[in-house]
Amino acid sequence: MTARARWATRVIGGAALVTTALTVWLGLWVTPPAKVMGTLARLLYLHPPIAWVALYCAFGLAALSSVLYLWRRTRSLFWDRLGASAVEVGVVFTALTLVTGSLWGRPTWGVWWTWTARLTSTALLLVLFLGYLALRRVPADPDVRARRCAVAALVAFVDVPIVAFSVDWWQTLHQRGTVLNPGLTLKVHGSMAWTMGLGFLAMTLVFVWMVLVRYRVELLADRIGDEELEVSLSERWAEGATVADAAVSLALPDAAPAASTGQGAAVGLVPESLGGRR
Template identity: 50%
Template sequence: MTRTERSPAKTGTGNRTTRLLGAGALVASAGVLYFGLVTTPADEVQGDLVRLIYIHPAVSTMAFVAFGVTALASLLYLYPRTRSWRWDRLAGASGEVGVVFCALSLATGSIWGRPAWGVWWTWDARLTLTALLCALFVGYLALRRTGGGAESRAIRSAVAGVLFAVVVPIDHFATEWWRTLHQGDTLATLHPKIHGSQLWTMLLSFIAFGLIYAWLMFHRTRLEQLESRLENEGLAYALAARRAEGAPSEPESGPETAPVSGPEAAAVSGSASGESTEAAASAGLQS
């Protein structure tokens, strides 16, 4: 088992890259807002409703990209030669961000569908598939939060992540055949001609949401890293703090000098019940 645990120098989740990404995302979003709401024309048929194409397609695409990254990272974690905690964290972070984007995609789709189709929801093949995916990944996130040993949890969720890659094509055919039997693909017929400025704004929205995805991913993977550090080192940290409390006259054997050997600490928290270790650690850190 290769464990490439590297402790970050500081405890924050931001750095120069994330700040640059964040600034870029803000600027791009502002651009999308301005072009999307002010300069681009309203559609002849759909009116202002058409402005949702500056959010919805980009958000949906990002959701699928995020799920794809989860499946790929899970596969890389399972493959012995590339097994690294980095892939586990990436899979988890991408799954979480993906669920957010997927929920946003369903929500914006509903908001568009209500005035355009007259219903909040229709059993369109693509809609059904997106909803199924959302449910699948909510299950995946639940699986990631089950506690227990870090390694066992990582393997379970990696297998689940890879399984999704297999499920999605089957779901695709099932929903496609099921619905095309009753009605045509509603979405395909409703794509109107796109003007030049609309196309550029739409492209900008893809950039904006791509940057937001990247920014969220950086922060989320770092957060996962810190969480696993808390799991591994938290108990030792808390013990050192208690010892320091018990012997006030002794020179400060501060938390800085607490034994922070990653693998051993992980082995402890892996074999003992991870939940109680974590609870003790966080209780210790809070007081």
């Protein structure tokens, strides 16, 4: 990652912090309690933005980068790392969606969990992408792993609408979308609407920041893996050299002048002894 990218990450992180703090302040102190829901409605400044990030930003980005990885002309480990970072952050946000929804559901519906369409399909989505993370944990060659994970992400992604439809038919009790309802009329008013909009911005910024940081971690982990391989390779080489040296000095115990030629022979021996190890 270049210095400029690191700088951009820091700026986005700062913006995320500021907007999140503003959302908290507006949401908890400035906005009035809602008419029907009372102070419970304050969860609405957070829950829909989190769900938006999880369902659209994270998994959309993951699917996009998987396609770009699988397409030969744009194949690069960049897309693999980006997709993996997006899924990982997406899983966190999906879990948060379920938790915040559950916190809202307990006082509103009287239960932590109901088998409504949205809850069920979100839970399934979480399990789907947990599977992706499990697949990613399996050690493999980076290219092999990247291809596997790209396919897994795409397969999971095409499953999302089918899951949504089937679960929707299976049970429909959950309220319709508040902002993105079919008529696209905004049902939230005044300062509350502003706060909710800010919440969307804040959560999106948090998402972008987390993906950037996660990408950097992924990159560094790969680099450390490569470096460790090189270090242990050179250690083996050195080992081979000392073994070869010992062999030569054993073979020629009292021929001091032969030491220089012996060393030359040892260098020549190293690749062979390494080849033998493999």
